[in-house]
Structure formats: structure tokens, C-alpha cells
Amino acid sequence: MPANILVLFTGGTIGSRRGAYGIDVDTTGSYFLMEQYAQISGTPGYTFDTAQPCNLLSENLVPADWTLLARSIRDAFGQGYDGIVVTHGSDTLSFSAAMLSYLCCDAPIPVVLTAANYPLDDPRSNGLANFAAAADFIADAGLPGVFALFGDDRGESVVYLGTRITQALPFTDQFDAPYGAPFGYMRGGRFEPHPHPVNPAAGQLTRRAQAEPPALPASDDAWPPVLYIKPYPGLDYGVYDWPDDRAPRAVLHDTYHSGTANTREGAPDRSLAAFIAYCRKRRVPVYLVPMRNPAGDMYASSALLTAAGGLALEGISSEAALMKLLLGCACSADPDEVERFMRTPLFYEYMA
Known part of the structure; x- marks a missing residue:
């Protein structure tokens, strides 16, 4: 099937080459991808336009780049495009996929982020295969919305909803989805949905109501600070005694897999419940993720966290929650407005 595709290069490993000082973005690296694709025999007759909004290793990304x-x-x-491919670095791919899912939640065409595990001139690279599969997904599925696509260690081209791809694991460079349930796979140039109770059917994306996208923050200064904390045994919350003029707009606090964190009595510097109380006095909301449904098997420590004023977010990944909180705080200084924004679905970030 013919397709007219816009390719947006942003750098990353897929746009890098190995040089004297290691792997780094190259001024010609991104366009080398198109040269490689043109040399594949038997490729469909897609037409491509290209642009390069930025060129950086994705670990150097800042909110203004979004x-x-x-x-x-x-x-x-x-503009007559059937879809858009965004080449991106793998380090922050999951964050950008979620953020763009919110900022472009009304996308009428597929927007597919993809990356590479090695530079394109390395024979181990999956960058070309990922790009080819992304183009095929646009032509075959044609589903509106934001997606990510990356090949796994079994040779599968895995398709993720933009709000449902978790960070790549160290050592293996493998991405995953909550519940281990990606949206689907590209096989032989065709899209195969992955049926799972938490996944929307492909037809739902076509029929979905067009969500109202939030306003684009105007500059880097428009993104207020948000603090993200991961728990570990021995975490001392006393180090977060900030002055009023350096307080974050909000805090996102991970919990352990069971939705818990330290609430031990008699050790306030170690207790998340005490830290939540500290934040509330300074009008800094604390969101908790992932949390379990209170009607289910919630632990007593989890109940203490919400009783202290922690705002539980159920059924959303940490990556998607953090990006939504950053964006919500950039859109409003009113904590109540931010909470309403956090709880309003935009692009399948919440799983039933």
C-alpha cells in the first residue's frame, strides 16, 4: 500500500556514529538511515519527506525539546501525510512517547517513535529494521495516535501505545509494557494486535473521541520543577528540606510493586507518610504510583499513605504518570486543576 510519510530526526543512537570520543550524534547520521532504507530490495513504494527539529543524544533532552x-x-x-516517524534516542524514548501522546492526543494519523540499540553502521544495530517496521505500521495499520516501535531480543518488532512503554532495562536494552502486554507486533509487514484485557482494540483507536490537547508550554521556563523519588530501604526524607523559593510544584513518588512504602512509626525522617505531611504544609502535592485499588488487596501501609494526603494513581506506569505531572504543572499553578488534569484520560494512559 503506498504511503506518504514524514520522518522527523532528533538524533539519538539511530542518528549517531562511532567517533574518536565514542558514540555521538553526527550531522549526516540521520540521513544515513534513509540511504540504508533505499538500498533494501523489494521495499514498498513509500515516499518520504524529512526534517530535523533537533539533533542530540536523548539523555541531553530538556522539556523545551518536547x-x-x-x-x-x-x-x-x-498536510497530506499518512503518518510520521520520529527517530529518537532509546534512553528517554519512553518519556518522550508518553509526553507526545499527551501533547498530540488528537493526532489524526499514526505518529511512531523508534530508535536503535547500536549506531546504524554497527552490524548489530536494529535501527534500520525498526524504521522499516515503523513505516510498514503506518501503511498497514493507519491507526491514529502516538506509538513506539522497537525490536526485541527475539527478533520481534514490538508496537507499544505511546503511554504504555516502560524504560529500557540496563544490560539488555529491552523495553516492556505494563502487564507485559504491548499493543501488537509487525510481522511480515502487517500489524497484528496483541489481545489482552488491558489493551484497547485497534478499532477503539479509530473510533475514539478526539481528546482536547493541552496547550504547548511556550519555553523551557514554562516547565516548573517536579521532584521524582524512588523508594529504597533507608531513604532519609530529611535531605528534601527545601527553602520555599526552591520547592517543587509537585512530587511523584514511586511505591514498591505492592503499592507500599515506609510508614514506620517513630522514625519520621524515614517515613513517607511524614514526608507527605511535610509537603502538604507547603502546598506541594505528592502523587503515588503505582497504587492498588482500595477496594482490593491494599496493604495497611498504603492506606496510611493516602490517609496522610498522598494522591494515589491507579493503573498508570511511572513513566506516563511523571510526564503527565510535568505537563499538568506546566499548564496550571493550581493544584486542584493539576489533579483534575492527572485524572482525565488523554491517550490510554490508564489501564482498566
Whole structure:
């Protein structure tokens, strides 16, 4: 099936080459991908336009880069493209996929982020295969929304909803999805959905109501600080005694897999419940993720966290929750407005 595709290069490993000082972005590295793709025999007759909104290793990404990229994507809507491929670094792919899912939640065409495990001139690289599969997904599935695509260690081209891809694991460079349930796979150039109770059917994306996208933050200064904390035994919350002029707008606090964290009495510097109380006095909301449904098997420590004022987020990954909280705080300084934003679904970030 013919397709007219816009390719947006942002750098990352897929746009890098190995040099004297290690792997780094290269001014020609991104376009080398198109040269490689053109040399594949038997490829479909897709047409490509290309642009490079930015060129950086994704670990160097800052929030203003999301604004720039989202604007480049949104400007392409209604321009006759069947879809958009965004080449991206793998380090922050899951974060950008979630953020762009919110900023482009009304996308009328597929927007697919993809990356590479090694530079394209390395024979171990899956970058070309990932790009080819992303183009095929646009042509075959044609589903509106934001997605990510990356090949796994079994040679499968895995398709994720943009809000449902978790960070790549160290050592293996493998991405995953909550519940181990990606949206689907590309096999032989065709999209095969992955049926799972938490996954929407492909038809739901076609029929979904067009969510109202939030406004694009105007500059890097428009993104207020948000603190993200992961628990571990011995965490001392006393180090977070910030002055009023350096307080974060909000806190996202991970819990352990069972939705718990330390609430031990008699040790306030070690207790998340005490830290939540500290934050509430300073009008800094604390969101907790992942949390279990209170009607289910919730631990007593979890109940103490919510009783202290922690705001539980159920059925959403840490990556998707953090990006949504960053964006919510950039859109409003009112904690109540931010909470309403956090609890309003935009693009399948919440799993039933």
C-alpha cells in the first residue's frame, strides 16, 4: 500500500556514529538511515519527506525539546501525510512517547517513535529494521495516535501505545509494557494486535473521541520543577528540606510493586507518610504510583499513605504518570486543576 510519510530526526543512537570520543550524534547520521532504507530490495513504494527539529543524544533532552518536537508534529497534521516517524534516542524514548501522546492526543494519523540499540553502521544495530517496521505500521495499520516501535531480543518488532512503554532495562536494552502486554507486533509487514484485557482494540483507536490537547508550554521556563523519588530501604526524607523559593510544584513518588512504602512509626525522617505531611504544609502535592485499588488487596501501609494526603494513581506506569505531572504543572499553578488534569484520560494512559 503506498504511503506518504514524514520522518522527523532528533538524533539519538539511530542518528549517531562511532567517533574518536565514542558514540555521538553526527550531522549526516540521520540521513544515513534513509540511504540504508533505499538500498533494501523489494521495499514498498513509500515516499518520504524529512526534517530535523533537533539533533542530540536523548539523555541531553530538556522539556523545551518536547515543545519543539510536538509543534513539528502538529504542523504536519492536515498536510497530506499518512503518518510520521520520529527517530529518537532509546534512553528517554519512553518519556518522550508518553509526553507526545499527551501533547498530540488528537493526532489524526499514526505518529511512531523508534530508535536503535547500536549506531546504524554497527552490524548489530536494529535501527534500520525498526524504521522499516515503523513505516510498514503506518501503511498497514493507519491507526491514529502516538506509538513506539522497537525490536526485541527475539527478533520481534514490538508496537507499544505511546503511554504504555516502560524504560529500557540496563544490560539488555529491552523495553516492556505494563502487564507485559504491548499493543501488537509487525510481522511480515502487517500489524497484528496483541489481545489482552488491558489493551484497547485497534478499532477503539479509530473510533475514539478526539481528546482536547493541552496547550504547548511556550519555553523551557514554562516547565516548573517536579521532584521524582524512588523508594529504597533507608531513604532519609530529611535531605528534601527545601527553602520555599526552591520547592517543587509537585512530587511523584514511586511505591514498591505492592503499592507500599515506609510508614514506620517513630522514625519520621524515614517515613513517607511524614514526608507527605511535610509537603502538604507547603502546598506541594505528592502523587503515588503505582497504587492498588482500595477496594482490593491494599496493604495497611498504603492506606496510611493516602490517609496522610498522598494522591494515589491507579493503573498508570511511572513513566506516563511523571510526564503527565510535568505537563499538568506546566499548564496550571493550581493544584486542584493539576489533579483534575492527572485524572482525565488523554491517550490510554490508564489501564482498566
